[in-house]
Amino acid sequence: ETGVTQSPTHLIKTRGQQVTLRCSSQSGHNTVSWYQQALGQGPQFIFQYYREEENGRGNFPPRFSGLQFPNYSSELNVNALELDDSALYLCASSLESVGGGETQYFGPGTRLLVL
């Protein structure tokens, strides 16, 4: 069984640029959730994708967008980067049914620094 993987591990961008972060879900999982974790804080929910559709969104602006592919891997795209976007970005996969509520398995994260 393959765990959740994320790429890249580290990334440096400048303000105004765009970034794409990638996540491969655990084998057999159909749902991916993305979180932003600022330094000294807990993870903050960005959005979730279930079977290629957005299935819930936290309090993040539209410049945070995502995709889920038929193999259930996922991308997080952030446009017009701001300094406050510097954080650890975590993805978590799970095997969800319609009612939801299953255990999420986290990846190691991508650390983004915006200069």
Add this chain to the structure above:
Amino acid sequence: AQRVTQPEKLLSVFKGAPVELKCNYSYSGSPELFWYVQYSRQRLQLLLRHISRESIKGFTADLNKGETSFHLKKPFAQEEDSAMYYCALRRNGNNDMRFGAGTRLTVKP
């Protein structure tokens, strides 16, 4: 809106001592509560969830709806318990998981 509060950023105990990591939440409905743990250089992982009512690595947590708390307890702390602990809440049937800011537990020999 739901909120999770972990009042202690740092907690230090001696090996063999009891440990309690506090978690309080605000939510008017029926929440689902979790404890996640992150050991040094490892990824975030689920420790336990209240609906399972089980003990994992000697840890237990009871949901107290009257006090809106979900404190994590262990009667005898071990050095390998040293880690970052996060309490999290998910609204029943919802996908929005809310995490507390975390408590760093250090168990001294």
